[in-house]
Amino acid sequence: VPATVTLLGVDGLYSAGNGVLIGTQNGTNPQRVIRIRLAKGGLGVDGVGTLASNEHDFDDITLGAVAGDQFCFNSTAQWALFGDDGKPPDSAKIKPANVLCVARR
16 A cells, blocks of 8 residues: 555445545544555555545444445444444434435545
8 A cells, every 4th residue: 555545444345346436434533435446466555545534424334335336335324323232322312314425446
């Protein structure tokens, strides 16, 4: 990985074809959706670009899927609201599910 970028906090990683991966990165501040261009042979990273970052609807972004020319993902996982038992401490704080899509180019 180039020294100028980080792949820390990648929560989901998806093939977009032609040596490109799309990742949700919720372990960084700001949270973001990134496009990773693999080096020839796929054994390294040539570059990382941001597809979406610090959006109003981001609340612990997570899993997604490549759908045509878009990448659609859950923008409201809200993991911090859930206790060790998997239940939210206050269900009134849970936001409705929100799926966002960004162009994958």
